Amino acid sequence: MEDRNGNVEAEERRKKRQARTENLKRKWYQFSRNKMSVVGLVIVVLIILAAVFQSLIAPYPQHAKEYVDFANANKAPCAQFLLGTDAYGRDVLSRIIFSFRNALMMGLGVLCVAVPVGVIMGLIAGYYKDKIGSTVIMRVVDIFLSLPSLVLALAVAALLEPNLFHSMMALTFSWWAWYARLVYGKASSIRKEYYIQSAELIGAGRFHILFREVLPNCFSTILTKMTLDMGVVILMGASLSFVGLGEQPPNPALGTMISDGYKTLPENWWLTLFPALAIMLIVLAFNLLGDGISDMMSSGEG
Amino acid sequence: MKRLKYILHRLLWSVFVLFGLSILIFCIARVIPGDAATMALGTRATEEAKELYREQNHLNEPIPVQYVYWLKSAVQGDFGQSTQTRRAVSSDVAEFLPATLELILFAAILEIVGGLLLGVLCARYAGSWFDNLIRVVSYVGISVPAFVWAILFMLTFSFLIPILPTIGRISAGITVPPVTGFLLIDSLIAGNFQAFGDVLKHLIMPGTALALAGIAQSARITRGSMLENVEKDYVGSEIASGMPLRRVYARYILRPAASPTVAIIALDIAAMLGNAFLVEVIYSYPGISKYGINAILNKDLNAIVAVVLVIGVTFLIVNILVDIISSVLDPRIRA
16 A cells, blocks of 8 residues: 555656656747847856856966066967957956956846845835835835936945945945836736735735745746846946946956057057957847747746 | 826926935935045045035034035035036036037937837838848847947947047037037037038937947837737728728837837936946047046045936936827827
8 A cells, every 4th residue: 555655656756757847848948949049048158157267268367467568568469369468468368258257246246136125125015005115115116216227326336435346236226126116017916816815815924925926926027137137237337347436457347448448449459349349248148048038938937 | 188187297206206316316425425525625634624614514414404405505506516627516517418418319319210210111021131130230239338339439430431530529620609508509500510510420429329229129129019010900901991001000000119119218218328428438528427427536426416416307307208208109108
């Protein structure tokens, strides 16, 4: 008897596993139907790998720090320095590879704080839509969104000591409100659904309803926006470091490299062009990936 | 009548948002930076001078009281003195704001015309090589930040093929009597077409750099919502009844499709206002954003607050205008 029970359980487990792999396969099909999404995924993975193994990949790892080699200063792209060298004789390719880690950290760091804060605010405001607290939260959100995010971030970063952490703080400060508004819309539209009403009737706690009933139904919207936002946050981070409010020299940052480089146009064009292309590549890759994820999420939930 | 009520409601709401925005900016500017007196007078100022400065600017009062003082003078257009130009911030703003508005307006017009035109063409010839080409191009357009475009344009059109002026708003030696501060309008008033052309030439590169992402985005959205409308039954019946295709497209496909495009334009203008900070620096364009960046780099508090507030007001006005336009285009919004 026991043995048979065990068999049934094993059978069920096997079926569940099978269903899960099928589900994954279907998701992958939906994602990869558009070949561009796969291209985006590959580039993102390559960039992450480059960021992790930066000191192994970069041809001159020591050039990412303070390093001076005036003999090789301002060299155009050649076999020895594939993307040329800057005014201190540092290899541009190495510095670009070393700046990937901070760019990714920037995106992740900002979203890791802004998304939970915004989501929780949006959930509360959306679910308790009739309460006064909801109105207060959403009015504050409106005020934050009444300024272009880059302007708000510039204003905050301007008043802090310029460094990577503070530029992340400034961006977070102007970013959470977007998620609050997004989740508010979704949560307030599903708060009268039957499954939520029945949870209320059974007597489920507020936390259960907010985080186990409402939140999972907002996941696909949030995730899609997050992947698309990775590119945008990295871009904003580059914009902040372009005006000197991000990572400080001698540490490499794409924005700083461009702002140093464009002053020497048109002679030393490689100092500007290649970091600019690097930003373009990162943002494009995350946009393609984000579109793929949104395809995956929108066609058939679950 | 209903429309008037809607607009009035929006205006009242904007006043509230503006009020909240001023509190937010004031708090940012007064709480974060530490001692405002040291920042205004420099670290070498004597203790007495700093104390005098604090006394004069009510810095010894609690923050809410300071806010009331600040609001009182701000309403009268007095934002204090700029530490970098040593002039009243309000006169700096008055001098630099028109240049930026001119640039943003130019970019917005480029976006609306370019985006709608490309979107309509793509929807009309959906699936053709032109449609595919524009799709790929618009992908790149969205992914490249405005300041990178600005630099790429500069490389191409000022150095590689030097046909456009690189920096500033108007060439040295050409002057127009200031009337509105908008050089395009001023030069037309003066009847100086050479100046008009010169100013236009200076606007092309920064304007296009700002507008490109928006053009790509609005083209995609226009195309998408037009294609949705093509499948509607009423479109089929209009075509079947023999109405000219051109008219069907203009009246029954484009008009309902235009309102999502208009809505996205408000967001794009927000992005332009932000990106203008970098683009103006690159082209040394004498606008309020370049002034703002200098204020930021010099920690010029009064100027930062005023610039941020002015941009907030601009954005609010844009939002109201967009709301009104979309309520005209799509009467369902007012319900």
